[in-house]
Amino acid sequence: MSSNIGPAPKAQPAANGVLIDCRINELYYGAFKAVRDTHIPIKRGSITAFIGPSGCGKSSVLRCLNRMNDLVRGFKLRGHVHLRGQDIYAPKVDPVRVRRRIGMVFQQPNPFAMSIFNNVAFGLRLNRYKGNLEQKVEHALRGAALWDEVKDKLKSNGLSLSGGQQQRLCIARAIATEPDVLLMDEPCSALDPIATRRIEELMQELKKRFTIAIVTHNLQQAKRVADMTGFLYVDTSGGGRTGYLVEYGPTAAIFDDPKETHTQDYIRGEFS
Amino acid sequence: MKPRGPFATADQINLLELERSLRQPRTLLNAALTGLTTVLTLAALFPLFSVLYLLALRGGKQLGLGLLTQLPPAAMMTGGGFGNAIVGTLAIVGIAAMISVPFGILAAVYLAEFGPTTRTALVVRFAAKVLTGLPSILAGVFAFATVVMTTGGFSAPAGGIALALLMLPTIILTAEEAIKMVPAKMREAAIGMGATPTQVVWRVLLPTASPGILTGVMLAVARAAGETAPLLFTAVFSEFWMSRSFPEFLPKAFADLMKPTPSLAVLIYNFSSSPFDNQIELAWAAALVLVVLVLVANLAGQALSRRAVRL
Numbered sequence: 001m002s003s004n005i006g007p008a009p010k011a012q013p014a015a016n017g018v019l020i021d022c023r024i025n026e027l028y029y030g031a032f033k034a035v036r037d038t039h040i041p042i043k044r045g046s047i048t049a050f051i052g053p054s055g056c057g058k059s060s061v062l063r064c065l066n067r068m069n070d071l072v073r074g075f076k077l078r079g080h081v082h083l084r085g086q087d088i089y090a091p092k093v094d095p096v097r098v099r100r101r102i103g104m105v106f107q108q109p110n111p112f113a114m115s116i117f118n119n120v121a122f123g124l125r126l127n128r129y130k131g132n133l134e135q136k137v138e139h140a141l142r143g144a145a146l147w148d149e150v151k152d153k154l155k156s157n158g159l160s161l162s163g164g165q166q167q168r169l170c171i172a173r174a175i176a177t178e179p180d181v182l183l184m185d186e187p188c189s190a191l192d193p194i195a196t197r198r199i200e201e202l203m204q205e206l207k208k209r210f211t212i213a214i215v216t217h218n219l220q221q222a223k224r225v226a227d228m229t230g231f232l233y234v235d236t237s238g239g240g241r242t243g244y245l246v247e248y249g250p251t252a253a254i255f256d257d258p259k260e261t262h263t264q265d266y267i268r269g270e271f272s
Numbered sequence: 273m274k275p276r277g278p279f280a281t282a283d284q285i286n287l288l289e290l291e292r293s294l295r296q297p298r299t300l301l302n303a304a305l306t307g308l309t310t311v312l313t314l315a316a317l318f319p320l321f322s323v324l325y326l327l328a329l330r331g332g333k334q335l336g337l338g339l340l341t342q343l344p345p346a347a348m349m350t351g352g353g354f355g356n357a358i359v360g361t362l363a364i365v366g367i368a369a370m371i372s373v374p375f376g377i378l379a380a381v382y383l384a385e386f387g388p389t390t391r392t393a394l395v396v397r398f399a400a401k402v403l404t405g406l407p408s409i410l411a412g413v414f415a416f417a418t419v420v421m422t423t424g425g426f427s428a429p430a431g432g433i434a435l436a437l438l439m440l441p442t443i444i445l446t447a448e449e450a451i452k453m454v455p456a457k458m459r460e461a462a463i464g465m466g467a468t469p470t471q472v473v474w475r476v477l478l479p480t481a482s483p484g485i486l487t488g489v490m491l492a493v494a495r496a497a498g499e500t501a502p503l504l505f506t507a508v509f510s511e512f513w514m515s516r517s518f519p520e521f522l523p524k525a526f527a528d529l530m531k532p533t534p535s536l537a538v539l540i541y542n543f544s545s546s547p548f549d550n551q552i553e554l555a556w557a558a559a560l561v562l563v564v565l566v567l568v569a570n571l572a573g574q575a576l577s578r579r580a581v582r583l
Contacts, residue, residue, distance in 0.1 A: 071460075097466065106460060114479065126467055
């Protein structure tokens with residue numbers, strides 16, 4: 001697997017445990033400047049949360065990390081995203097290989113219209129995995145705390161599960177290929193509180209094996225699960241709506257002792 | 273004064289006012305429109321069912337194994353069947369499907385996925401829409417000019433190409449719609465898993481869209497199986513079997529395909545205008561068999577696609 005994105009990391013060997021170094025100077029969709037001046041180093045084995053009001057670009061930042069933004073017409077990035085010291089936006093890098101190393105869980109549960117087993121095996125088959133497929137699928141489903149609920153109906157359609165189960169199926173699908181990083185874009189916003197709690201507990205388990213970056217609207221969620229938190233805010237001064245990173249640090253520091261007034265106001269719930 | 277109607281406050285509403293009343297215009301209109309839609313639906317279904325009823329009545333009368341195994345009778349003869357025409361129809365429609373299905377689906381993938389707004393896509397989509405209205409006899413003329421004239425004779429492939437021309441636009445347009453209906457979040461999920469564009473198409477888009485694609489293919493097959501005009505210039509008809517002797521079955525069958533090939537549609541066309549009762553009756557039976565064949569193909573296709581989705 002380690003040969004997937006070229007030679008082994010040599011430049012900047014993971015300084016103080018930073019797995020992804022995301023430095024966005026400017027992010028454009030066409031002429032629209034969506035994000036500026038956002039520097040977020042993501043530590044290995046931690047959960048990093050991005051919070052902020054709607055339209056502050058937190059999803060845009062997250063989607064930079066596995067090049068999902070490439071799908072958006074007119075997307076342009078000034079800056080870099082280093083995965084283990086290698087820039088994933090370097091011209092010779094294949095975005096497909098980046099995405100195989102950096103899994104993603106989306107806002108809406110999006111299992112494929114195929115069996116539960118095939119959903120989980122999807123990524124393994126993409127990578128032409130030759131080993132024991134059944135074992136890998138079971139391992140991933142156990143990892144996503146879904147195995148006991150679905151072990152007797154692996155052949156039934158993934159879409160027949162409940163919303164919370166579907167989202168855990170998507171997590172199982174993402175972790176089956178053992179990626180380095182798991183990106184979660186508001187993974188609980190379509191779920192009820194019980195399902196949300198299960199996913200949050202699951203994240204604590206997953207962080208032992210994966211590095212996680214999560215976008216969330218829910219401040220309490222960030223407080224409960226994240227080790228590091230970045231607060232993004234919208235700058236409307238130039239007439240546009242450009243998101244930028246206001247403050248980044250350990251979650252406790254951001255919530256208990258925020259340095260910036262914007263952060264203080266947001267956390268106290270004084271706007272949006 | 274006590275306010276009436278919907279503006280009455282809660283304690284003023286009594287049950288009588290909630291009961292359905294025939295004196296209200298809304299209730300009458302509702303009943304009238306419901307009645308109208310029912311009557312119009314039945315009126316639309318009437319011709320359909322009367323055709324099927326007539327077919328079953330006139331064609332079913334003489335249905336028997338002999339029809340499927342014997343050759344068409346000459347004038348004045350009794351009995352006979354149209355076994356060779358069934359084989360010929362299957363061969364011609366099979367050839368047409370082998371041509372139009374892969375081309376049609378690949379074109380649809382391009383239209384829906386790779387270049388939805390390119391100039392090529394706009395031109396292809398427009399051409400496909402125009403081609404859906406192509407008079408079928410022109411497809412026959414085209415295949416006559418391009419295939420019959422160049423290969424030097426009437427043949428099953430000539431008929432197949434004429435029918436493929438008619439099937440292609442239906443397949444392209446329905447398959448494009450079916451692929452577009454695949455939820456964007458599923459595409460996103462596949463791309464997020466690190467699927468290449470080819471893998472997105474093969475592993476997610478086409479399997480998810482397969483029921484819709486199959487519906488389009490079946491519509492096209494059903495239309496093609498019943499087309500007569502394109503075959504009159506291309507496959508024509510034959511009174512004989514394609515070779516059935518086993519050891520040299522395949523090569524001889526292929527050689528026979530290059531000769532005039534019978535089909536149910538042309539048989540119905542020829543025999544229905546015949547002055548002989550026996551041939552007219554056979555035309556009815558052949559029409560029934562053709563409808564049943566299309567129906568069976570449809571049901572098989574549906575069962576297939578349902579199973580494909582469940583897996």
